[in-house]
Amino acid sequence: MNDYTYPGQAHLADSSIGADCRECLFYVPRPFVQIKRNCCSKAKQMAGKWLKPIPPHATACKYFNRRT
Numbered sequence: 001m002n003d004y005t006y007p008g009q010a011h012l013a014d015s016s017i018g019a020d021c022r023e024c025l026f027y028v029p030r031p032f033v034q035i036k037r038n039c040c041s042k043a044k045q046m047a048g049k050w051l052k053p054i055p056p057h058a059t060a061c062k063y064f065n066r067r068t
């Protein structure tokens with residue numbers, strides 16, 4: 001893990017992508033259930049459970065999918 005990856009991310013943060021998690025389709029910015037707020041739904045899919053929230057400004061990972 002590099003020093004700018006947060007534990008709740010689906011993969012290592014990669015600054016070459018040039019985006020933040022808040023721009024990603026998999027980022028859950030608003031709570032449906034409070035625990036999901038600011039969590040990554042891609043990481044949840046892979047881990048089988050919700051991981052820790054990550055800040056909106058976190059550097060995106062290779063699973064980044066731009067929200068339209």
Ligand code: SF4
Pocket residue numbers: 008009010011020021022024025026027040041042043059060061062063064065
């Ligand atoms: S870029 Fe998307 S898939 Fe990757 S950690 Fe951030 S929210 Fe999750």
